[in-house]
Amino acid sequence: MNDDDGGRGKRSLIRTIYSGTQALRVVVKDAARARRIAAIVAKHGFSTLLESRKDEELSREQARKHLLGGADDDVPALARRDLAGRVVAMLEELGPTFVKFGQILSTRPDLIPGEYAERLSSLQDHVSAVPVDEVRRTILISLGQPVEALFKSFDDTAIASASIAQVHGAVLHDGRAVVVKVQRPGLRPVIESDLSLLRFLVDQVIDVFPEAETFDLRGMVREFEKSLRRELDFDVERQSLERFARNFKSKARIHIPTVHADLSCKQVLTLERISGQKLTALVDEKQRLDIAHVYLDAAYQMLFKDGFFHGDLHPGNVFVEDDGRLGLIDFGMVGRLSRQNRERLVDVLFSLMSEDLENVARIWFSIGKPGTTVDYGAFEAEVIDVLERHIVGRELDEWDLSAFFRDLAAGAVKHGIRLPSDFTMMFKAMVTTEGLARAVAAGINPIEAARPYIEELVRARYSLDRVKKQALVEGVRVIDLLWSLPSTIERLVEKLEAGELRVRLRHERLDESARVMSGAMNRVGLAIISAAAAVTGALTMGRGPEVALGLSPLSLIAFSIAFASTGFFLFSMWRGRR
Numbered sequence: 001m002n003d004d005d006g007g008r009g010k011r012s013l014i015r016t017i018y019s020g021t022q023a024l025r026v027v028v029k030d031a032a033r034a035r036r037i038a039a040i041v042a043k044h045g046f047s048t049l050l051e052s053r054k055d056e057e058l059s060r061e062q063a064r065k066h067l068l069g070g071a072d073d074d075v076p077a078l079a080r081r082d083l084a085g086r087v088v089a090m091l092e093e094l095g096p097t098f099v100k101f102g103q104i105l106s107t108r109p110d111l112i113p114g115e116y117a118e119r120l121s122s123l124q125d126h127v128s129a130v131p132v133d134e135v136r137r138t139i140l141i142s143l144g145q146p147v148e149a150l151f152k153s154f155d156d157t158a159i160a161s162a163s164i165a166q167v168h169g170a171v172l173h174d175g176r177a178v179v180v181k182v183q184r185p186g187l188r189p190v191i192e193s194d195l196s197l198l199r200f201l202v203d204q205v206i207d208v209f210p211e212a213e214t215f216d217l218r219g220m221v222r223e224f225e226k227s228l229r230r231e232l233d234f235d236v237e238r239q240s241l242e243r244f245a246r247n248f249k250s251k252a253r254i255h256i257p258t259v260h261a262d263l264s265c266k267q268v269l270t271l272e273r274i275s276g277q278k279l280t281a282l283v284d285e286k287q288r289l290d291i292a293h294v295y296l297d298a299a300y301q302m303l304f305k306d307g308f309f310h311g312d313l314h315p316g317n318v319f320v321e322d323d324g325r326l327g328l329i330d331f332g333m334v335g336r337l338s339r340q341n342r343e344r345l346v347d348v349l350f351s352l353m354s355e356d357l358e359n360v361a362r363i364w365f366s367i368g369k370p371g372t373t374v375d376y377g378a379f380e381a382e383v384i385d386v387l388e389r390h391i392v393g394r395e396l397d398e399w400d401l402s403a404f405f406r407d408l409a410a411g412a413v414k415h416g417i418r419l420p421s422d423f424t425m426m427f428k429a430m431v432t433t434e435g436l437a438r439a440v441a442a443g444i445n446p447i448e449a450a451r452p453y454i455e456e457l458v459r460a461r462y463s464l465d466r467v468k469k470q471a472l473v474e475g476v477r478v479i480d481l482l483w484s485l486p487s488t489i490e491r492l493v494e495k496l497e498a499g500e501l502r503v504r505l506r507h508e509r510l511d512e513s514a515r516v517m518s519g520a521m522n523r524v525g526l527a528i529i530s531a532a533a534a535v536t537g538a539l540t541m542g543r544g545p546e547v548a549l550g551l552s553p554l555s556l557i558a559f560s561i562a563f564a565s566t567g568f569f570l571f572s573m574w575r576g577r578r
Helices: 003-024 031-043 057-069 083-094 096-106 114-120 132-143 187-208 210-215 217-232 234-247 285-306 339-353 357-367 376-390 401-414 421-440 446-461 464-497 510-539 553-576
Strands: 153-161 165-171 177-183 268-272 308-310 318-320 326-328 334-336
Touching: 031 083, 031 187, 083 096, 083 114, 096 114, 096 187, 096 217, 132 153, 132 165, 132 177, 132 268, 187 210, 187 217, 217 234, 234 268, 234 285, 234 308, 285 308, 285 326, 285 339, 285 421, 285 446, 308 421, 334 421, 339 357, 339 421, 339 446, 357 376, 376 401, 401 421, 421 446
Parallel strands: none
Antiparallel strands: 153 165, 165 177, 177 268, 308 334, 318 326
8 A cells, every 4th residue: 555545544534433433422531532442443444333224225235244344445454354343343443431331241142153262262451550549549449438447458559450440469457368349440431431332332233234123233232231230230140149159058168258348338348368288289189179170069059050150150259268278269259040940950950861762852942032933843953963962862961061151052042042141141151160160170070069959949949849839829810801701801891892993704614613722612611610729739738637748638539630631731731632
């Protein structure tokens, strides 16, 4: 490129930055920041995301070509790298909010292609330390007293500095060692501005690539906003720590740091200091195996028993203390899993252990959010192929859960199926747990370690108490539905009389339709009898002498009627399909 071409390229880039700044001024109120963002976006070859397109197909095609190719003269050489690399470089330069969003995206292989997830996982925060004077000022404003009044000593050198907060060591007046997590000053306005920009860029991406709607990027941004706002409120982390402490009260070898609530608020969190060595630093093989089992037991209790789990149990957040306890830190990212979803997970693992491949596919399909045109046969074949590659014919200690879940999630994306975010976070936690346990103790079997929790969930799911409660809930639900049927019919009649209801009727095969309708009404009657009998049986359990399995004579008769009615119902359904 000669000097004239270079000059034209520079002028073109300047024009791009200027026009991009004008577009961003609506989103980013600070003119200087708008200019900087426009320059970063243009530098990495994404300037067309700042342009306005009024539903012009040609303009969209040009934008797609520019973004994917980056071959125009005014696009710097840096922007001509592969698209995933350009995205990573741009997010890192845009700052912590965008880095965090990229890191969250990297944990969602069900939403984005695997190669993008892999590149995004390399994103790193590049933040400078907050001057200690500002840290002290934040503590004074937040807690109402200076550092000297609150602590016996305070370390001016930060232990760690991240995009949300900075951590300093301190000692209380009674001599106990603590860590003080202090939110970076002036963070909220910047994050709010960044979130507005993120929404704008996602809208622009979807405008250029309408097919990206499949990945629900807007939904991801909404989830990210909620997660980030929770992370900005240290009261939420304090409550999480207190909940984990209650959950592990009976586990003497698990150490959750104590929260000093009188020295904590939304911007400052003061915790007991955990000290020890990393799991991977242990030398003695016997000790490594022992601590790996303790680690797995803690992780599986969170996942399968409590349904409330640490979202990032990597080696930097787990320490072996001198007394042999396992200390856990950094509870800013936690996941929640309802009992229903835990049972679904158990169903998956139980089916894996019995190699019921078709059932794994069915459960996986019910867990996900399928699009409107999913070919279930092709999806099932995809799942079975993944199972045969990673699970079938292998011993439990040979299972590679990380590769299995990665390929399973990729298969879901391929067939237009998205997984709930709590499941993907749980899978990430399981993969992290498995990976660290294997790194600490070679030959350990993480799946076997999970078996007691899986079996306990299965026992609890099919216990008499659970069956009684489930029968009661479902029976009451059916009866409520049937009770509401007359009022629903009454409303329909009112609409019909008022002329507000239109009915399209075709007099084809009327006799057959009448027969089908009669059969349907008979089945409704059987359903009513079955539901009423099930509720009666559930309510009368334990009332009167026990006949068998905790059943009284009345409950036994009621359940017998319920089972018989259900049998007739299923038989009539089968006969009706012949």
